[in-house]
Amino acid sequence: MPKSMTGYGKLDYVDENYRISCEIKTVNSKVLDVSVSLPYYLSGKENLATSIVSKYVKRGKVHVKINTRFLKPVELKIDFAMARSYFEVLESIRESLNIQSSINLSDILVFREIFHSELDSDEIERLWNKVVKVLENTLEVVDKERQIEGEKLSKDLKKLVDKLMDISNEIEKYSHLLKQEIAKRIKENVEEILPENVELDANQFETAVALIADKADIREEIVRLKSHLNRCKELLNQNNPVGTLLNFLSQEIHRELNTILSKSRMLEISNLAIDGKFVNSQIKEQVQNIE
CATH class of the missing domain: 1.20.140 (Butyryl-CoA Dehydrogenase, subunit A; domain 3)
Structure with a gap:
């Protein structure tokens, strides 16, 4: 029998290296419309994720949200030039508004742009392979509900x-x-x-x-x-x-x-x-x- 266009599924996966969650919602639409939300370091995989979704869903609006967390230390790099720029801007604001307190390290740390995680291509592929399995398993849950x-x-x-x-x-x-x-x-x-x-x-x-x-x-x-x-x-x-x-x-x-x-x-x-x-x-x- 035909499937419904509405469905929902959410799965979590945890191993010694990663925590991955995938949430999928499908609603009515005249055509297939897939939107995928991925962490920035997996943004290059959006088309692949869309292709996987299209194997399970032929018509409807599909919202896919994938979150990942590393459970092992990840190398971080600091953009000191950007950190200095933020400091100078904050210092300028302090002087202009005649604020007596000085700029602290905590004031700068709120700007996440100064931190960058360095993930090599092998690490990204290992993570992506795990994400694909979680994505496919979630799609199977959604597909069953739609059936x-x-x-x-x-x-x-x-x-x-x-x-x-x-x-x-x-x-x-x-x-x-x-x-x-x-x-x-x-x-x-x-x-x-x-x-x-x-x-x-x-x-x-x-x-x-x-x-x-x-x-x-x-x-x-x-x-x-x-x-x-x-x-x-x-x-x-x-x-x-x-x-x-x-x-x-x-x-x-x-x-x-x-x-x-x-x-x-x-x-x-x-x-x-x-x-x-x-x-x-x-x-x-x-x-x-x-x-």
Whole structure:
């Protein structure tokens, strides 16, 4: 069955060298939109992370947040030129505002830009390999949740499609009575207008009925409507991303129901078409959550 576009997963990993956490949220979107938040020293891996996500998610907005901590000492370097610049700026502010207290080391240490961790390429690759595993495991958690939610959505959608198919069958039944209903109404209207001693010309009557019935003929719309509904059923039994196709079909169903409603010459058909549009609006709303 199709998957839902909404899901959430969070995993933590700890070994003797690293602590890694990965949090993933997925929400509805017309296309695949992936945003990845990584530590600055892994920023060059953003495209790789996005590529990994795209193997699990085909449609939706995906927010990935990855945090890492080193549990072993990491070499730090100090940018003394920047530290001196900060000191001189702080000293200038102190003199301008006539502040009596002197500038302390703690005043400078708040500026994190003066510290730089030196990670060689081997260290980055070792960390990245760990991150990839945590990312993939988190994506599997999210994917499972999206599968479970997708099954619920598919069951609800199937019920709505079946309900709309029942309405279509009812419309089809009344459509077979359409010509008789038109003939009855024309005859009643003509009898109200014509004098009692004037007889209705049978040929003209049949021609009028045929012309109006042809304009009110909804058989093609019913065939297309049922075809769209059967296609929806097929898609809801697939394991592929079908949300875009289902959304397109719901638009086509809406179009056919509108045409039936505009052509309708029977109150029963009009009421059924309105009911069908309501059910289809529920289908369209649910489809927005399908991948």
